[in-house]
Amino acid sequence: MSTCATASRQLAEPLAGTAATARTWLLVEQPGPWGADALTASHLDPAVGRALDAAAEGTGVRIALIRRPGRHADCHQPGTHRVFAAHTAPGRSWIRTAAIADPAELTRLDLAALGGGEHGGLWEAYDGDPLVFVCTNGKRDRCCALLGRPLAAELAASGAEAWEVTHIGGHRFSPTLFVLPYGYAYGRVTAHGVKDVLEAVRDRRIVTGDCRGRSAWERPAQAAELAVRELTGEEDADAFDVTRTDGTAPHWSVTVAHTDGRTWQVAVEQGAAEPARPESCGRAPGTPARMDVISVTPLRTDVPAEAPAGPRPSRPGAFSPPS
Structure with missing residues (x-):
């Protein structure tokens, strides 16, 4: 059976310049099944989903639901939701995180400030391993489920900080994902390729192979x-x-x-x-x-004599590789 991903791969469609645009990501953990429009078709309160979607309009913030790889039974169990806010502009990348009891709290966030790169001390700084988000929403496109979910599970089993995500565009490039803190997206990836990407990010480097672009632009x-x-x-x-x-x-x-x-x-x-x-x-x-x-x-093309050399000092709230 032919799929959109098979056709795109066979036609060697270029990947560069196809990443979702998001200067800042707001990622909300919501276990269970997702519909095609996950913000209003999941166990997340649809009213909260609609409010977040409306509030993000024009702010530079893109909102998506996330969940840990694995089986997702159609049941709703109350609990905390892990949330991430991540800004991806060069030189000003940061990730903030928290565990919240009620996603309705997110409707009170200043999304315009987050989109502009100002977190104002929100939540806690995240300084762990790079975060990888694999698109797996089969209700949007079957390729995301068929190709994305096995990849997410393999990455999680290998110890990567992997999550499934609802929608980042470009189904035909499945499996597709993006990596924080820098926000570079990748398509047609393998588990081995993603591990190389994550190892590079730990060293503050970027792998350009299979790269779709940086979401900040x-x-x-x-x-x-x-x-x-x-x-x-x-x-x-x-x-x-x-x-x-x-x-x-x-x-x-x-x-x-x-x-x-x-x-x-x-x-x-x-x-x-x-x-x-x-x-x-x-x-x-x-x-x-x-x-x-x-x-x-x-x-x-000339490099000024006063050009900075060596690693840049760490910034509050910025990603720092674990020692």
Whole structure:
């Protein structure tokens, strides 16, 4: 039986520039089954789900439900919910976490501040292993369940800090996931590949293979930053920032800056992935948008003498690899 993921893989559809956009993630543990629109179709109070969805509009915060890998019986047992708020902007990444009794508490959060990167001392700083969230919601797309759930279970069994997540887009790239604190998403991954990604993140490095982009940026900027990483071989997680994006679809000019002062101008064009293929299982074939990097032009290549060297000092609330 053909699936959207099989078709996308066979057609070698590019991954760069396809990550979900979220400067800040708000992830809420909710065990049990999930519907296609999980915020209002799970054991989470639908009124709370609707309120959170409305409150997040335009804030830069993306909300999703999470659960531990394993069997998910259709029963509701009261208990605490693990929650994570994570900001993914370069140089300012942080994760805050808490265990709450009632998700309705989340409706009182200042989502605009969280989207802007200000946690205001909310909850506790998370400084454990990198967090990996694998999309597994079969009610959104069967590929996410067929390919995502076994991967999530294998990662959890290996000791990774793995969670299942409701929806991060790009079903046809299943199994797909993202990793915090930096917010880079990956597609068509294997357990071995994910372990390499997590090992790199522990060292504050980024693996670009099978990478869809960093969620802090819109799709053209995601593709541009990955192109500069490939060109330079730079692995440091926070080495690059996107300082400017000019243009509108289908043409953009993206400025990517290194912390050492170098800059590049990247021309990105929106193309159509052809031939037609289903963007999700059960849908009619279409030609999804793709981000094509046309050129990468150095604007400044000299490294200032005063450029910082060595590891950056840790920041309050920032991810720190365990010793």
